Amino acid sequence: MSQTLIDIAALQHVCEQCGIYKLCMPAGLGSGDLDALDNLIKRRRPLERGQHLYESGDDFHAIFALRSGTLKTYVMTEDGEEHIVGIKMPGDLLGLSDINSPHYTRSAKALETCSICEIPYDRFAQLTREIPDLHHHILGMMSREIHQEQDRVTMCKNLSAEARLAGLLLLISQRFLQRGFSATEFNLSMSRSDIANMLGLAVETISRLFTQFQEHGLLEVERKHVKLLDLHGLEQMLRKS
Amino acid sequence: MSQTLIDIAALQHVCEQCGIYKLCMPAGLGSGDLDALDNLIKRRRPLERGQHLYESGDDFHAIFALRSGTLKTYVMTEDGEEHIVGIKMPGDLLGLSDINSPHYTRSAKALETCSICEIPYDRFAQLTREIPDLHHHILGMMSREIHQEQDRVTMCKNLSAEARLAGLLLLISQRFLQRGFSATEFNLSMSRSDIANMLGLAVETISRLFTQFQEHGLLEVERKHVKLLDLHGLEQMLRKS
DNA sequence: CGGTCAGTTGATTCTTCTCAACGGAAGTGG
DNA sequence: CCACTTCCGTTGAGAAGAATCAACTGACCG
Structure with a gap:
């Protein structure tokens, strides 16, 4: 009782x-x-x-x-x-x-x-x-x-690979924020191949994009742990092609 | 009354x-x-x-x-x-x-x-x-x-250009059939650029695919009028990539 | 009869995939 | 606890697919 x-x-x-x-x-x-x-x-x-x-x-x-x-x-x-x-x-x-x-x-x-x-x-x-x-x-x-x-x-149809990944990261970020978690630092529960699958890209492309984003100072990534450093930059990326 | x-x-x-x-x-x-x-x-x-x-x-x-x-x-x-x-x-x-x-x-x-x-x-x-x-x-x-x-x-994510067009044509075909019209001969109400837009492809690609499909005997196309000649062939096309 | 727009075709460029190799993490079984 | 396997992620080189740029044709429209 x-x-x-x-x-x-x-x-x-x-x-x-x-x-x-x-x-x-x-x-x-x-x-x-x-x-x-x-x-x-x-x-x-x-x-x-x-x-x-x-x-x-x-x-x-x-x-x-x-x-x-x-x-x-x-x-x-x-x-x-x-x-x-x-x-x-x-x-x-x-x-x-x-x-x-x-x-x-x-x-x-x-x-x-x-x-x-x-x-x-x-x-x-x-x-x-x-x-x-x-x-x-x-x-x-x-x-x-x-x-x-x-x-x-819309995302999968018209966007470049980098825009798709930026879009997914921003989406996840927003959803964490809505749920009261950090919008900029979180753990991806999905694997690279899950991400590739969702976005209609090859695993290798995802991997390359993560390193590329990191080199451009947009984020830091260590396996599943992601820290978004430049949300505005990611949003600009999203607008690309 | x-x-x-x-x-x-x-x-x-x-x-x-x-x-x-x-x-x-x-x-x-x-x-x-x-x-x-x-x-x-x-x-x-x-x-x-x-x-x-x-x-x-x-x-x-x-x-x-x-x-x-x-x-x-x-x-x-x-x-x-x-x-x-x-x-x-x-x-x-x-x-x-x-x-x-x-x-x-x-x-x-x-x-x-x-x-x-x-x-x-x-x-x-x-x-x-x-x-x-x-x-x-x-x-x-x-x-x-x-x-x-x-x-x-699923369609836009993982399929090749030809598979996407084949898929769209088959979808339209099925929907005409469901509505009591011919599944193999119909008028596309949309323009080439509408099709391109829906499938996330360039207009030129759509145009090339139509002529290509025609050369392979899959269909006949005259501006907006389409006649599907080989539904089975189109279905095979859909499975590609 | 121009003028605009939709559609086609060709040549070139660029993006992304595929294939291949490798390093490291995690898990398994002795 | 260590050797082994397997899976995941990363990186490089070459290939393929589709986009872009450009030119041209034929409809349609006022």
Whole structure:
């Protein structure tokens, strides 16, 4: 019983910096509803690096909210190549794009240890119907996802290699900032080949760009640790071709 | 009055091949509700080639369903370049991705004469709350849009120029087929530069690819008129690089 | 009948990929 | 704890693909 109370307190704390916060706790939700909420959302045991949250083809049954850690979502092409669809950071929702499908259409794999909330879809859909604000909020989350994808198309389509990497670094920087972390110093959870995959470039190109950026004083990089020294310079780089 | 009846009949006919069909006419909707529906959806006067349905920055107030014709949606970059986000064909919905925004974030421009249904958003949202199936359907439409964008990322990211064009042609072909038109012979409503823009290639490259495809007997092309001769060959092309 | 614009074709340049080799980190098993 | 393997990241040299620059043709339009 006291265990439950502790969980709720922890949830409130975590949710403050979680993308699902307004979804879980719309303005009208009283403290009495918190118990119901606590029942709705399952806290799963942590996911270790390399483990899958779900795989493409699994039965769709829940939406997930990432509390900590990072995951990549990807699809496999016919010839066995992995295509990274997106990188998920704390506060992001997973599974939204599969709502109309009987199965998950992507796989989600932990890049580092992750803690995750699970929201069973049938109960979620029911709650969405009961709370109009929630309905609007979820539409908003999905339309944001559409925009993110469209921006990625624009990025991959027309930008030079250096602009793409600058763009990705700035995006990651912003997302860290939004989550209350440093915008200029962080650890990349993904490997060089993940980055190359996301940007549609060769691993070697990424490697060369990192050293080149470093030589130009734009950043310092030591394996996965990145320190952005010149955000303005990176933004200018982003405008290139 | 008889005008209204004719409109309803026309709507029913049109809606059968319209993406919004299940949205307008969920299973449970009786014939009495048809009048209400007819009131909800405004038929606008046709949009001529070059005219805008809405422009980026306009107040968001409605979702649109395209009944006939084609539109392109695009954004302008800071340096005045146009980035095409998507091509909309009959049955497609426009504006879904701006549901959480006070303004339209894209511009929508007619590539040829278009007839369009307008669905005021506040009434639409209300209807969505009243009819659960509708709610689920609209989520499905949005998740489909997310997938389309993700597929476009994959396309622009990793594919060679010829594979991209082949992919676009096959996509257009499929979409014509879904709408009851010929999958192998159609008019491109977009210009070469629109195609180049969508695929992230130079106009000259598109031109060269068309002649190259023609030389290889994959298709015949005469300005905007395209006749696909070897769908299987185009699919093989799509797998390249 | 010019004038503009869309589309095509050729020649050249540049960016990025591919292939290849190497160093170092992390993990494995004795 | 050390030798071994494997994976990741870096660097160099050459190749390939697509962009750019430039010139030309044919439509369309007033």
